[in-house]
Each structure stands twice: as structure tokens, then as C-alpha cells.
Amino acid sequence: MSTKITDFFTVVSKKEEKVKEKEKEQDLDSSETENEEEKKKKLPTKKTTPKKSPSEKEEVEEKKEKKESSKKRKSPEPDETTEEEGCENQDDEKEIKKNKVEVTDSNYYDDIESYISDVNWKNALQDEFKKTYFKNLISSLNKVKKENKKPIYPPKDEVFSAFNYTPLKDVKVVIIGQDPYHGKGQAHGLSFSVKPGVSPPPSLINIYKELVQDCPPFKQPLKNGFLEPWAKQGVFLLNAALTVEESTPNSHKDFGWYQFTDAVLKILNEQPQPIVFILWGGFAKKKKSILKGKHHFILESGHPSPLSVTHFKGCKHFSKTNEFLESKNIEKIDWTIKP
Numbered sequence: 001m002s003t004k005i006t007d008f009f010t011v012v013s014k015k016e017e018k019v020k021e022k023e024k025e026q027d028l029d030s031s032e033t034e035n036e037e038e039k040k041k042k043l044p045t046k047k048t049t050p051k052k053s054p055s056e057k058e059e060v061e062e063k064k065e066k067k068e069s070s071k072k073r074k075s076p077e078p079d080e081t082t083e084e085e086g087c088e089n090q091d092d093e094k095e096i097k098k099n100k101v102e103v104t105d106s107n108y109y110d111d112i113e114s115y116i117s118d119v120n121w122k123n124a125l126q127d128e129f130k131k132t133y134f135k136n137l138i139s140s141l142n143k144v145k146k147e148n149k150k151p152i153y154p155p156k157d158e159v160f161s162a163f164n165y166t167p168l169k170d171v172k173v174v175i176i177g178q179d180p181y182h183g184k185g186q187a188h189g190l191s192f193s194v195k196p197g198v199s200p201p202p203s204l205i206n207i208y209k210e211l212v213q214d215c216p217p218f219k220q221p222l223k224n225g226f227l228e229p230w231a232k233q234g235v236f237l238l239n240a241a242l243t244v245e246e247s248t249p250n251s252h253k254d255f256g257w258y259q260f261t262d263a264v265l266k267i268l269n270e271q272p273q274p275i276v277f278i279l280w281g282g283f284a285k286k287k288k289s290i291l292k293g294k295h296h297f298i299l300e301s302g303h304p305s306p307l308s309v310t311h312f313k314g315c316k317h318f319s320k321t322n323e324f325l326e327s328k329n330i331e332k333i334d335w336t337i338k339p
Contacts, residue, residue: 105146120168137256161189165231172234193227200225
């Protein structure tokens with residue numbers, strides 16, 4: 001009997017163990033499922049886009065087609081123009097041609113006053129440029145340019161060189177000549193001066209000789225007649241006539257230049273700063289009547305030309321000029337010209 005009871009309990013205990021094992025297995029399964037669910041929660045969820053309606057799809061496709069078609073269209077190259085742009089450009093070109101005057105021998109000197117760069121000179125002379133005599137002067141120059149094959153000196157862009165080298169407010173000294181040199185390559189808009197590389201003419205050689213005697217240690221330049229250094233210091237080198245034909249002295253004396261340069265001298269006479277006016281020869285001395293300013297200083301002598309040089313020698317105009325300038329507290333002129 002006791003053995004049966006023990007057997008019974010052993011069977012029961014075994015059953016209980018089996019039940020417990022099953023429960024453990026179930027617990028493990030449930031924990032695993034829970035862990036898997038937690039992992040799924042932690043993983044990033046994919047965004048689900050709502051399905052587009054057929055109409056939206058069509059719109060997207062249309063946009064894509066438009067983009068592709070615009071890409072396929074060839075954009076014009078930089079030098080290509082559309083038909084409309086071409087018409088506009090043609091209109092612009094026509095307008096430019098209307099406004100732009102073609103330069104010919106018949107109107108070659110029409111813009112000559114534009115070559116004066118100094119604003120003060122330009123403003124002071126603007127009324128002269130509008131006068132009838134000056135318009136006739138330009139017409140005469142154009143006529144010679146068209147009909148006469150002789151060159152006119154100096155070149156058009158150098159006719160007013162004296163006004164550009166020596167601004168109106170900086171003028172200290174005025175040396176008056178008659179007309180430009182008429183040899184090829186000599187004249188460049190400054191009286192008595194020649195271009196670099198051109199040998200000094202006889203009148204300028206005599207001027208240098210006077211400087212040697214008057215202003216030692218001045219040394220006579222044998223090959224340099226370019227007086228630009230004087231002009232830049234305030235020496236206004238003015239010819240009474242500003243143009244001439246090749247090999248024909250005084251050929252433009254009746255064109256109206258004398259009236260113009262007389263107006264220039266009147267402007268200079270009205271300047272507040274003291275100015276030395278140097279008059280060489282009978283022609284220049286006639287201009288004395290214009291120069292009435294009491295604060296100015298006038299020097300007269302014969303012309304330095306070989307024909308009248310005896311009345312020029314010993315005039316001492318260069319030293320006298322500097323003495324006057326220094327007396328007025330104005331910086332004197334350095335007359336040196338490099339050899």
C-alpha cells in the first residue's frame with residue numbers, strides 16, 4: 001500500500017513538473033514576442049505616401065514633358081539673335097547712323113574746338129566758336145582740305161596744343177609768334193617749337209643763343225627744339241595764325257585766325273594773375289593795344305629771325321621775365337632745354 005502511494009505521488013510530481021515546464025516555455029515565448037514587438041516599435045517606420053489620383057499623375061507628367069521640351073529647345077548663341085532682336089538691332093544701327101556724321105574732307109575741321117581739353121580755356125572761348133567769322137574759318141579749312149592736296153600743318157589734333165599744354169589759370173608768360181612752321185613734321189601747335197627729333201629752325205637757334213648770354217649756365221641744345229618744358233611751366237606759346245599749308249608761309253592769315261587769337265589775348269589780359277607778354281617783331285608789337293592790364297608786364301624787341309636778329313640780340317627778355325615773376329612771388333621759369 002505504501003508503495004502505491006509513493007508511486008502515485010511520484011506520478012503527480014512528474015505531471016506537475018511537466019506543467020511547470022510548459023508554463024516556462026509559454027513565458028519564454030511571450031517574452032520573445034514582446035521583445036520583437038518592442039524592436040519593431042523602435043525601428044524607423046517608412047512613410048507611406050498616399051496614392052496619387054489619376055489627375056495628379058497627369059499634372060506631374062505634363063510638367064515633366066514641359067521641362068523636357070524646354071531643354072530640347074536650343075537657346076540662342078551669344079552672337080545669334082531672334083527675328084525680333086534682329087529688327088531692334090537694325091533700328092538701333094539706323095539711329096546711330098543718323099546721329100553719327102561721317103568725317104570727310106568737306107567737314108574734316110568741323111569738330112576742331114573739341115580738341116581743347118582744358119575746361120577753363122574751353123569755357124572762355126565758347127562764344128568765339130559760335131561766331132560767324134569762326135564758322136567761316138572752319139569752312140575755309142574744309143575747302144582747302146577738300147580741294148588742295150597740300151597738307152595743312154599742324155595736324156588737326158595739335159592745332160590747339162598751346163591751350164592744352166598751358167591751362168588758362170597757369171599762364172605766366174606769353175610769347176607771340178606769327179604762323180606755324182610750314183616744313184614737313186615741324187609744327188605741333190607751340191610757337192617757335194618743333195617736334196622731338198626735328199632740328200631747331202634758325203629763329204629758335206637765335207633764341208637759344210640769346211639764352212646762353214642772358215641766363216648762364218644755359219647750354220644751347222643742338223638737336224632739340226621741343227619747347228614742351230616751357231609750356232608746362234606756364235609759358236603760353238601762341239601763334240597769331242594757328243594753321244598753314246605746306247611750303248606756303250602765311251597761307252591762312254586771312255582765314256580769321258587773327259581775330260580768334262586777338263580774342264585769346266583779350267581773355268589773357270582780363271586774367272587776375274600778372275602775366276609777362278613778350279612781343280618779338282613788328283607783327284607781335286601790334287598786339288600791344290589789346291594788352292591794357294596795368295598788372296601785366298610787356299617786353300618788346302626785334303624778331304629772332306636771321307633777317308632781323310640784330311634787333312633781338314641782347315634783349316635779355318628771359319632774365320627780365322624771371323625778375324618780374326619773382327617780384328610778384330610767382331615761381332620763375334627754368335629755361336633749360338635738354339640737349
